[in-house]
Amino acid sequence: MIELNNICIRASDESKRILLDDISLTLNRGEITLLLGCTGSGKTTLLQTIAGLRPPDSGDIRLAGESMWRNGRVPKSMLLQAGLVFQFPEQQLFARNIRRELLYSLRPYRLNEAEQQQQIAETLAHWDPDRGEGKERRFQLDSSPFALSGGEKRRLGLALGTVTQPNWLLLDEPSAGLEAQSGRLLLDALLDHREAGGGAVIAAHDLDTFLPHADRVLLLRLGRVAADLTPQQLHNQPKLLMQAGIGLPPSMQLAEQLRGAGINFISTAMTPEDMAEAIISSQSCGEERTFVPAEVEDVNKPDADHDSEKNKNKDKDTITTEIDRSLLSGPANAASTTSFGDVPLPLVSDPALQARKDSKHKSSNESVMDPRLKWVLYMLLVTAAMLQQHWGGLTLTLIPVTIALGVLPRQKLMGCIKLMKPLLLFFVLSTLLSGSTLTTGEAGFQLGFSLTQAEGTILNLYRLFIVTLASLWFSLTTPYGRMVEGLNWVLSYGQKIRLPITSFALAVSLIFRFIPLLWSEWQRFSLIVRARGKAALKPNSVRIRDLGPMVIPLLMALFQRAEDMTIAMEMRKVRENAAFGVRSSLLAWSRRDTRIGIMGLFVFALLVSVRWWGSR
Incomplete structure (x- = not known):
């Protein structure tokens, strides 16, 4: 149980x-x-x-x-x-x-x-x-x-x-x-x-x-x-x-059609075979009785029978009205289920509660940062990170990225951490390989490690790590449609000098699209592996020995997604002379975006000045 x-x-x-x-x-x-x-x-x-x-x-x-x-x-x-x-x-x-x-x-x-x-x-x-x-x-x-x-x-x-x-x-x-x-x-x-x-x-x-x-x-x-x-x-x-928005099976459809035609056919048959047998049985019981609409039968009945049938229909209408009332206005608490007889009736959420939810959802949409601002901030941060040549400047560049990641929902933040673990492992291995030294002498081969030799690699990997975190934040917080619209606006000025802006925008947005796609597919296939492997793990965790059963289906699914995206792009017939700059419902600049943009420019100027002072 x-x-x-x-x-x-x-x-x-x-x-x-x-x-x-x-x-x-x-x-x-x-x-x-x-x-x-x-x-x-x-x-x-x-x-x-x-x-x-x-x-x-x-x-x-x-x-x-x-x-x-x-x-x-x-x-x-x-x-x-x-x-x-x-x-x-x-x-x-x-x-x-x-x-x-x-x-x-x-x-x-x-x-x-x-x-x-x-x-x-x-x-x-x-x-x-x-x-x-x-x-x-x-x-x-x-x-x-x-x-x-x-x-x-x-x-x-x-x-x-x-x-x-x-x-x-x-x-x-x-x-x-x-x-x-x-x-x-x-x-x-x-x-x-x-x-x-x-x-x-x-x-x-x-x-x-x-x-x-x-x-x-x-x-x-x-x-x-x-x-x-x-x-x-x-x-x-x-x-x-x-x-509930579900279609009726054939047996129910036929029963409803018979009732709609005025045939008093009562059967609980749920397969075509049982339904056919029930129809044959009902005809044999009534011998050569002809089915006529219920209204005609009521007219030909005696008054007493007619009144009795009217009372039955009245009761039936009462039942139907009670069902409709329960379907349309159930209490907000699903635990207190209304029932008629032995059959529980479906309940929907309270209209007032739903209105509050819609209002909350609307206000949350209004507080979403404009994608054009996100693109501008992202490019400013990447530029500042690429300009830095010292550890102090790169660490200062990491601070706004860390703040942005810190305001993410806990579930998404944990997902970012899980994605960063293999990336950090790659950085460590790259550092070890770049700093490894092999010398020969009287004692034979000697394997060592040179921190000076590995310093340049560590600095570049640190820079790449900051850019990757910023890209991950951007992709997880921006829906694909808003991302494309914002990028089109940012790059629209390049159309004046006939740059291939459309193809570039699609390529960049597809790359960003694959970051959350990879995470969602990872979650899906980790569930499959956990269901088959029966491992007592925390959600979204996978044992090392289960990577094979997971990675192969994961890669095949990603290849299929990539093929689907390619076909979609071909069907859209993307051309270089596509119109840019058209105002979209996905783009809505607010005063809050203006304030954040000004703060972003100030931080960018500060980071550039740090790089300038560090190079003197």
């Missing part, structure tokens, strides 16, 4: 957007729980929280009565009980052959060789069934996983999530990109897992596949559990899906 008590999680960026808001629920083994909700409702975040990959900002999550998070980590014994399959499972492949992929997933469980081979054989028998005489299986253990087709890679990714036979299967959009046969294999795996006493939580938009087989449905909206009900109850309340 997994218990979530008042779980709240906010986004790690400066928006601090609420991802999960006061989630309290209990998940039981032996059940298939379906998470439904539109994009951004919190399904993926909830799955990662259940898997022990994302620590809650507040609240507590317990597995079998014991708290999962202890001193910023989840014990390995708890991590081993959950198997999380991400939305694109094929992106986790890294090994030279399929056997190594399977063994990597099994390695944390410390099984002996016979147990490993048995679980691999059972997994392959399920996910790669025999296709008949003379046909090879798709998954040859000695073949490369990268030689598989896209659908086969996705099926292999699902197999990697089930080969460990976890107590809890956590699946994020598992049916996306699967052909019909793979979809049936997925359902069979879920049903077998439930029959064996395991629990499953599935985030999906594919109601046709999973709803008929689910035991429980959690409807998420704006990070809250808007409804907790059975599939049958959901089938009788299609408005819940419509209010």
Whole structure:
């Protein structure tokens, strides 16, 4: 059993957007729980929280009565009980052959060789069934996983999530990109897992596949559990899906069309086959009775029956009105869920609370520094750093960069520190190599270190370190669109002398774009590696032995992103005579920007004077 008590999680960026808001629920083994909700409702975040990959900002999550998070980590014994399959499972492949992929997933469980081979054989028998005489299986253990087709890679990714036979299967959009046969294999795996006493939580938009087989449905909206009900109850309340922005499955669509035509058809069938059987059964029960609209039947009934039917319709209208009222004006506290009968009704945030949030968001946008000012300050700081020739001047240049980084949100600041660690390691190694000396004499070869020889390298690396910190701050605090607009304005004067400003602006902005992109991809793939490696680490941390399984998929994803950007640039057909200087809604200069600009010019003049006095 997994218990979530008042779980709240906010986004790690400066928006601090609420991802999960006061989630309290209990998940039981032996059940298939379906998470439904539109994009951004919190399904993926909830799955990662259940898997022990994302620590809650507040609240507590317990597995079998014991708290999962202890001193910023989840014990390995708890991590081993959950198997999380991400939305694109094929992106986790890294090994030279399929056997190594399977063994990597099994390695944390410390099984002996016979147990490993048995679980691999059972997994392959399920996910790669025999296709008949003379046909090879798709998954040859000695073949490369990268030689598989896209659908086969996705099926292999699902197999990697089930080969460990976890107590809890956590699946994020598992049916996306699967052909019909793979979809049936997925359902069979879920049903077998439930029959064996395991629990499953599935985030999906594919109601046709999973709803008929689910035991429980959690409807998420704006990070809250808007409804907790059975599939049958959901089938009788299609408005819940419509209010959540989710389309109806075919069975519900047909039932609604029959009701809209005036046919009093009542059925909880959730598959086309069951629906067809229900229609046939209803016709056979009524023999040759012709269905007519409800209004006509009311006219032909006796007065008593007519009044009774009117009362039923009145009650029905009352129920519908009550549901609509709850959908449109729920209290701000999701814990106090309004319900009608046994079906909880979805709640939305308080309009006044939402207005305060919008006002706060608007005021925060107004306080954002103009991107043109950021570009000017960045160029002034880089220029000042390049002019410095002594340690004192460079250290003074580092002070404003440190102040700028210090005001970042804590999560982003910790991300900067993690990115700087490998860079500092590179600087140390470069310094050691540049200062190393090798002499020969009577005693043979002697390895030494010359600080004088390494001083020039250290100074240049120190300068590069300051520029890198400034670039990192700029990229993390400036959205891509605002960055491009600001750079276009800064460089617009070069158009008068026919410089290739457009291409240069795009190249520079793409370089800056890759800095936060690299960090976001690092976070994503570190989650994947932690989910497969079952390492009891703090978030965004990776063991050295897991760098291989992480770096290869990371590089492939970055190459794909680079290719996508290249295609986008080609589709835009960038030309040298593009118009610059057009006022954009992304550019809004304020008095605060003017004051900061004046202070920046003063600091730049001070740093230049320090360099001038130091050179005398």
